[in-house]
């Protein structure tokens with residue numbers, strides 16, 4: 342800027358009407374300086390304006406960056422929160438409950454159930470999960486021809502075939518309301534049946550079964566009435582015949598044990614799982 346001003350002054354001095362009269366010279370130089378000053382002032386003002394404009398732009402940019410930084414920090418906080426939620430969910434002991442298929446990737450998990458003092462096999466996927474499996478015959482490595490005591494206490498292995506135990510069933514259904522589901526493969530077909538309630542009485546009452554009538558499923562298609570015939574049936578084993586069928590012990594004749602009512606049994610299955618879920 343200064344150089345522009347000096348250049349102007351020099352140019353003016355060189356080309357202007359410089360009179361010999363000293364007063365005129367003074368006056369001429371005065372006007373010249375005023376013009377130069379004016380020019381400088383205008384130039385400076387314009388530059389200042391531009392600088393201010395740039396400054397505003399920089400300020401706006403700064404604000405935007407600060408905002409972005411805040412966003413990034415808060416989204417990192419969010420994801421930290423999500424992470425810590427996930428961690429605390431993993432740390433909490435899992436419960437066999439409906440809706441768990443979203444969080445549990447395995448088809449089943451083995452859990453400790455303090456209320457019955459036993460481990461349980463929890464079906465985490467069927468119909469959104471939450472099923473305590475109490476009978477499983479899938480592998481064929483376990484003999485189900487067992488005595489009363491064994492059915493009372495349970496037998497087999499939770500990762501294979503097993504019976505959870507009548508005492509456990511009684512304790513569970515005494516404490517809470519449960520629905521019942523049976524998954525069943527026969528002749529290459531998949532069937533299931535659901536009953537809105539299942540109750541099992543105590544040992545004194547021969548672990549008598551209580552069911553609400555068959556509510557939904559496909560098992561009824563091959564048995565006519567699903568499990569409903571077992572409703573109000575007492576439990577029978579080869580050494581304790583509690584069924585109402587005279588002169589025949591169904592547990593012996595069917596080589597198993599069940600809540601026989603009329604001595605009928607599903608014989609066709611290659612896979613069965615009986616399970617219950619809190620309602």
Ligand SMILES: *[C@@H]1O[C@H](CO)[C@@H](O)[C@H](O)[C@H]1NC(C)=O
Pocket residue numbers: 378379382383386
């Ligand atoms: C410079 O310009 C501004 C506005 O353009 C004016 O207000 C100010 O008086 C001027 N200064 C001089 C020394 O001319």
Ligand SMILES: *[C@@H]1O[C@H](CO)[C@@H](O)[C@H](O)[C@H]1NC(C)=O
Pocket residue numbers: 414417418421
């Ligand atoms: C998020 O968690 C990591 C690791 O636990 C930690 O280093 C980081 O400081 C946390 N970030 C925020 C914004 O809390």
Ligand SMILES: *[C@@H]1O[C@H](CO)[C@@H](O)[C@H](O)[C@H]1NC(C)=O
Pocket residue numbers: 442443466468469
């Ligand atoms: C959970 O169950 C629901 C309903 O049956 C189903 O739509 C969903 O795909 C299942 N999710 C998983 C992870 O299995």
Ligand SMILES: *[C@@H]1O[C@H](CO)[C@@H](O)[C@H](O)[C@H]1NC(C)=O
Pocket residue numbers: 488489490491580
């Ligand atoms: C039931 O079977 C188990 C295992 O075979 C046996 O140890 C037990 O003595 C039997 N109980 C009765 C009452 O027969």
